Amino acid sequence: CRLHVFLNYIFILTYIFGLIVGWVRSVRTQKAHIFLHVNDGSSLQSLQVVAGAELNDQLLTFGSAVEVTGILKKSPHQKQAVELEAQRIHVIGECDPVDFPFKIKERHNLEYLRQFPHLRCRTNAFSSLLRIRSEATAAFHSFFKDNGFVQIHTPVITSNDCEGAGELFQVEPSSVGDAHREFFFSVPAFLTVSGQLHLEVMSGAFSRVYTFGPTFRAENSQSRRHLAEFYMVEAELGFLRSLNDLTKVMEDMFKSTTEQVLARCVEDVDLFHRHVTPGHRASVDAMLKSSFPVMSYSEAVEILGRSTENFTFPWGCDLKTEHEKHLVKHCGNVPVFVTDYPYRLKPFYARANQDPPQNTAAAVDLLVPGVGELCGGSLREERLDVLTAHLEDAGLEDTYDWYLDLRRFGSVPHGGFGLGFERFLQCVLGVDNIKDVIPFPRYSHSCLL
Amino acid sequence: CRLHVFLNYIFILTYIFGLIVGWVRSVRTQKAHIFLHVNDGSSLQSLQVVAGAELNDQLLTFGSAVEVTGILKKSPHQKQAVELEAQRIHVIGECDPVDFPFKIKERHNLEYLRQFPHLRCRTNAFSSLLRIRSEATAAFHSFFKDNGFVQIHTPVITSNDCEGAGELFQVEPSSVGDAHREFFFSVPAFLTVSGQLHLEVMSGAFSRVYTFGPTFRAENSQSRRHLAEFYMVEAELGFLRSLNDLTKVMEDMFKSTTEQVLARCVEDVDLFHRHVTPGHRASVDAMLKSSFPVMSYSEAVEILGRSTENFTFPWGCDLKTEHEKHLVKHCGNVPVFVTDYPYRLKPFYARANQDPPQNTAAAVDLLVPGVGELCGGSLREERLDVLTAHLEDAGLEDTYDWYLDLRRFGSVPHGGFGLGFERFLQCVLGVDNIKDVIPFPRYSHSCLL
Numbered sequence: 021c022r023l024h025v026f027l028n029y030i031f032i033l034t035y036i037f038g039l040i041v042g043w044v045r046s047v048r049t050q051k052a053h054i055f056l057h058v059n060d061g062s063s064l065q066s067l068q069v070v071a072g073a074e075l076n077d078q079l080l081t082f083g084s085a086v087e088v089t090g091i092l093k094k095s096p097h098q099k100q101a102v103e104l105e106a107q108r109i110h111v112i113g114e115c116d117p118v119d120f121p122f123k124i125k126e127r128h129n130l131e132y133l134r135q136f137p138h139l140r141c142r143t144n145a146f147s148s149l150l151r152i153r154s155e156a157t158a159a160f161h162s163f164f165k166d167n168g169f170v171q172i173h174t175p176v177i178t179s180n181d182c183e184g185a186g187e188l189f190q191v192e193p194s195s196v197g198d199a200h201r202e203f204f205f206s207v208p209a210f211l212t213v214s215g216q217l218h219l220e221v222m223s224g225a226f227s228r229v230y231t232f233g234p235t236f237r238a239e240n241s242q243s244r245r246h247l248a249e250f251y252m253v254e255a256e257l258g259f260l261r262s263l264n265d266l267t268k269v270m271e272d273m274f275k276s277t278t279e280q281v282l283a284r285c286v287e288d289v290d291l292f293h294r295h296v297t298p299g300h301r302a303s304v305d306a307m308l309k310s311s312f313p314v315m316s317y318s319e320a321v322e323i324l325g326r327s328t329e330n331f332t333f334p335w336g337c338d339l340k341t342e343h344e345k346h347l348v349k350h351c352g353n354v355p356v357f358v359t360d361y362p363y364r365l366k367p368f369y370a371r372a373n374q375d376p377p378q379n380t381a382a383a384v385d386l387l388v389p390g391v392g393e394l395c396g397g398s399l400r401e402e403r404l405d406v407l408t409a410h411l412e413d414a415g416l417e418d419t420y421d422w423y424l425d426l427r428r429f430g431s432v433p434h435g436g437f438g439l440g441f442e443r444f445l446q447c448v449l450g451v452d453n454i455k456d457v458i459p460f461p462r463y464s465h466s467c468l469l
Numbered sequence: 470c471r472l473h474v475f476l477n478y479i480f481i482l483t484y485i486f487g488l489i490v491g492w493v494r495s496v497r498t499q500k501a502h503i504f505l506h507v508n509d510g511s512s513l514q515s516l517q518v519v520a521g522a523e524l525n526d527q528l529l530t531f532g533s534a535v536e537v538t539g540i541l542k543k544s545p546h547q548k549q550a551v552e553l554e555a556q557r558i559h560v561i562g563e564c565d566p567v568d569f570p571f572k573i574k575e576r577h578n579l580e581y582l583r584q585f586p587h588l589r590c591r592t593n594a595f596s597s598l599l600r601i602r603s604e605a606t607a608a609f610h611s612f613f614k615d616n617g618f619v620q621i622h623t624p625v626i627t628s629n630d631c632e633g634a635g636e637l638f639q640v641e642p643s644s645v646g647d648a649h650r651e652f653f654f655s656v657p658a659f660l661t662v663s664g665q666l667h668l669e670v671m672s673g674a675f676s677r678v679y680t681f682g683p684t685f686r687a688e689n690s691q692s693r694r695h696l697a698e699f700y701m702v703e704a705e706l707g708f709l710r711s712l713n714d715l716t717k718v719m720e721d722m723f724k725s726t727t728e729q730v731l732a733r734c735v736e737d738v739d740l741f742h743r744h745v746t747p748g749h750r751a752s753v754d755a756m757l758k759s760s761f762p763v764m765s766y767s768e769a770v771e772i773l774g775r776s777t778e779n780f781t782f783p784w785g786c787d788l789k790t791e792h793e794k795h796l797v798k799h800c801g802n803v804p805v806f807v808t809d810y811p812y813r814l815k816p817f818y819a820r821a822n823q824d825p826p827q828n829t830a831a832a833v834d835l836l837v838p839g840v841g842e843l844c845g846g847s848l849r850e851e852r853l854d855v856l857t858a859h860l861e862d863a864g865l866e867d868t869y870d871w872y873l874d875l876r877r878f879g880s881v882p883h884g885g886f887g888l889g890f891e892r893f894l895q896c897v898l899g900v901d902n903i904k905d906v907i908p909f910p911r912y913s914h915s916c917l918l
Contacts, residue, residue, distance in 0.1 A: 041708040043674065043879050060707075061675030062617060085879040087708075113851070113880035120878050138871045139878065141674040150671070154620040161610060168511060171603040175909040176625060176660075176683045177638075177698050179916045187642055189626075193687035194639035194659060204687060204697070205916035210643060211625075218909060218918065222599070225492065225590040226510030233682065234625045238642035238653060248653070249626050258509075259490040259536075402562075422587045422918060429569050429588065430492050430534040431562035460624040460667060467628045467654035469667065469871060 038092060040067060040104060044084050046124060049076065058086060064148055064287045071106035082124035083142065085113030130456040137460055137468045145296065148288035149457060152281060156445060159280035160232055160253050163273050169228040169255065174215030176234065179207045187238035188213065211236035214438060217423060219256040220400060223434045224426050230255040240464045244453040247442065249462040256436035263384050266397055266435045267357050270386055271312050278308060278448055297450030303353065303389060304448060310354035317361045323350055336362050344392040355388045368410055371399035388447045397437025404428060487541060489516060489553060493533050495573060498525065507535060513597055513736045520555035531573035532591065534562030579905040586909055586917045594745065597737035598906060601730060605894060608729035609681055609702050612722050618677040618704065623664030625683065628656045636687035637662065660685035663887060666872065668705040669849060672883045673875050679704040689913045693902040696891065698911040705885035712831050715846055715884045716806050719835055720761050727757060727897055746899030752802065752838060753897060759803035766810045772799055785811050793841040804837045817859055820848035840896045846886025853877060
């Protein structure tokens with residue numbers, strides 16, 4: 021009894037007797053008739069219900085839940101293929117229009133919706149977002165499955181502090197008193213900042229693995245690009261020797277998943293491209309048509325030096341948002357790969373290019389319009405001697421002895437990357453604030469529900 | 470250049486010139502020839518490599534990584550369809566057989582493997598497990614996608630302590646000193662024990678939603694059925710009025726996903742059913758053939774009372790493992806639904822049956838052979854007055870005011886359930902210990918890597 025099932029049948033049957041359920045999205049009263057739009061969440065499109073005025077009820081308000089019995093007919097209007105001629109309308113869940121924070125016919129902006137995390141899914145914009153997010157998730161899974169990757173559930177709780185980079189959340193049972201505190205796991209435990217090291221474990225047995233799950237940063241940021249809890253897609257490929265092979269997979273993945281989202285969520289994406297960020301569709305089409313340019317970090321430094329924006333950017337510094345934006349613009353507002361960063365900017369596992377005097381690492385970032393860094397990746401240091409020396413310099417050889425084991429036994433050249441899933445959605449939909457592309461955003465001072 | 474690509478081509482080409490990569494799983498030396506089995510993780514099956522004795526190398530050991538150039542030929546032996554006649558063998562990653570914890574031709578048990586979380590994926594058993602786990606994950610996603618469910622990423626960090634039940638992990642940034650501690654999120658924040666309440670939010674706009682992700686319990690347990698971090702599949706269905714409709718979805722899901730795993734992982738599953746838990750396949754087949762029996766909690770109490778095992782089980786107590794086992798056995802070792810538990814045993818959101826003097830709730834558990842409770846579900850209390858009264862009795866009306874909002878605005882009858890994904894794998898594969906079906910098990914005193 022769901023709308024989309026009905027809609028699927030419209031070419032087979034011109035009318036059908038049935039029951040439909042959903043929430044009222046609009047009510048229009050005329051002398052002899054009332055018109056409702058009823059939506060069950062399966063698509064942006066609502067079913068038009070036409071009823072005699074005698075079926076009107078003051079409880080038939082925006083947001084109320086109804087059961088309607090009637091006959092599905094070919095609609096006389098062009099707007100919809102079918103409509104339901106109601107014989108009985110039953111309000112199963114009332115909705116007081118005064119108390120309900122969303123008003124009929126009003127287009128609330130995304131910032132307003134954010135105040136109501138428990139109700140915003142009932143608006144057109146956010147229900148579209150959630151359907152798109154669901155399809156995008158499926159698109160990434162399909163891409164990896166079609167390309168022979170094994171999915172690995174890397175752990176959320178970890179005793180690694182990974183790159184030693186970024187602020188970590190620590191976890192302990194809530195009921196333990198502070199006095200005589202013992203660690204639950206016998207060691208300090210943190211929320212993961214990346215599944216990479218765990219994926220690399222798997223790269224010792226599988227040529228292709230990926231993970232797709234939540235990752236965490238305890239950063240005191242209110243930025244429109246950062247969350248304390250966000251989703252990452254991470255992949256690791258064995259027997260891979262060049263960054264070119266890696267960027268090819270990254271580009272394929274970006275395009276294949278974006279195309280799938282555009283193809284499967286036509287109406288929902290259109291809502292964003294028309295009403296939320298008008299004109300963004302052209303930008304997305306340009307990205308899909310382009311071969312993503314590749315430049316080295318050193319070339320990027322030169323481009324920044326030549327720019328009229330007066331960047332002071334000596335070789336060896338990390339790119340900041342304004343630099344990323346400039347590079348993307350320089351390339352014609354399409355995604356651009358920046359490769360071979362200074363070795364000392366990258367974590368211990370990045371593969372040394374051993375190219376003095378510069379000393380770069382075989383690392384790559386993918387910068388995209390509007391968002392900046394979408395992906396980061398690298399070849400991993402598979403050479404036991406190089407890795408050991410590097411970890412010894414950092415005093416980490418004991419902590420990462422297990423990681424050295426991966427190189428002691430059947431080590432292979434490999435590389436991988438991570439993609440910020442919310443940033444991907446921002447990029448495809450043109451949504452400015454990352455809090456508007458995740459069901460329940462978490463950031464400093466905010467953890468609603 | 471991956472094995473399974475080669476294997477796909479065998480019917481088109483009888484031989485092909487190429488390069489293969491992988492890890493050595495066995496080495497056999499004869500006078501004039503050496504025989505290797507090389508595996509790249511794409512399947513349990515290894516490719517047999519035949520080489521002249523002159524290509525032998527002492528570095529060709531169990532666990533080493535190799536690149537082999539040669540000609541793929543139809544094999545003269547029945548064991549395999551093709552084999553690679555090697556022209557060049559290059560060891561790209563050595564593996565010292567003395568230090569490597571797994572020995573050639575030895576069948577290490579799962580408990581032994583558990584000591585080496587960073588290496589156990591290199592064994593046949595655990596790489597099979599990981600491929601099965603990956604396929605099982607995909608099977609659940611397909612089931613829900615095919616049935617019109619929208620996937621929701623429910624949050625890991627939450628300010629709800631949900632049912633007030635179970636031990637929670639609390640999260641705070643690791644770098645904050647204990648003095649003058651302020652909460653990062655302004656409120657205490659925990660790791661989720663269930664995505665249900667967040668899914669119920671979505672049930673106010675979508676008829677069918679699900680989530681599949683990690684959940685947490687800070688329980689000091691070393692049991693073979695519990696982990697501190699485990700995966701749950703949870704679904705919520707709107708416009709649903711009877712437990713029958715819910716159990717139907719649960720049974721369909723169990724059967725559909727199990728069948729998909731059996732069909733897509735024939736060799737990998739076979740390894741478990743032959744070598745790890747001999748005879749388990751018959752048990753799985755019996756489950757699939759059976760219509761899952763349904764009994765009420767009250768009937769279960771009667772059955773336990775009549776049993777020869779002398780259970781003392783008064784009406785109103787919670788079922789323990791031994792009772793679950795007895796009920797499953799009583800039904801012929803197939804999955805069994807137990808419904809309508811005492812109201813006071815169930816969390817606040819379970820729908821009251823209002824059937825004095827018993828006072829039960831419309832809740833259901835699915836008990837399965839070997840594992841016990843696999844799923845738990847219920848109709849949710851959608852009636853604002855009943856829910857409010859219940860929350861007031863518990864002094865929780867302010868904490869859950871947002872949850873009451875879901876009933877204030879367009880409330881609909883709905884219900885849902887959760888399934889323990891690791892227990893599902895235990896049930897299908899017959900694996901006794903839950904630590905052997907997850908890549909990186911976390912439990913009290915253990916958080917390796």
